[in-house]
Amino acid sequence: MTDSKNNEASQVHTDGVHQSTSTVGKQNADNEVSTVKRLSTRQRRASLDEYREIFMTVPKIIDRQPVFVSREIRDRIDSVVRRLGERKMSVSGFLENLARHHLDLYADDLEQWKRL
Numbered sequence: 001m002t003d004s005k006n007n008e009a010s011q012v013h014t015d016g017v018h019q020s021t022s023t024v025g026k027q028n029a030d031n032e033v034s035t036v037k038r039l040s041t042r043q044r045r046a047s048l049d050e051y052r053e054i055f056m057t058v059p060k061i062i063d064r065q066p067v068f069v070s071r072e073i074r075d076r077i078d079s080v081v082r083r084l085g086e087r088k089m090s091v092s093g094f095l096e097n098l099a100r101h102h103l104d105l106y107a108d109d110l111e112q113w114k115r116l
Contacts, residue, residue, distance in 0.1 A: 048084070056085040059096045067095065 039047070069077075077091050085094070103110070 052084060054101055055094055055097045056081070056089055057097065058086065058088045058090075059093050059100075061092065061096055064092070069095075 074091060077094055081089050081091055081094050
């Protein structure tokens with residue numbers, strides 16, 4: 001018999017996509033149990049499609065401004081963009097999408113934090 005904390009299966013429905021995950025418990029140095037989720041191929045495909053929709057669509061950038069990142073980060077982003085993006089996708093486009101997504105996601109929090 002297995003401990004439910006160490007090995008459990010769950011059914012998840014997200015945006016109409018049926019997802020099945022299993023979690024496996026691992027004990028860390030502090031004797032705490034952490035879980036590692038295993039995703040099905042269908043879940044990985046849905047996740048990739050969502051990622052591409054958010055970050056890999058070619059944005060229309062008006063009034064471009066320079067932004068600097070380290071060479072390491074630029075090279076890593078370039079690698080992702082070349083593998084997952086379409087032909088006209090660029091590092092600048094990815095960063096534009098990333099910044100827009102972040103600012104939209106945290107818009108309410110940012111407004112609250114301005115008042116602190």
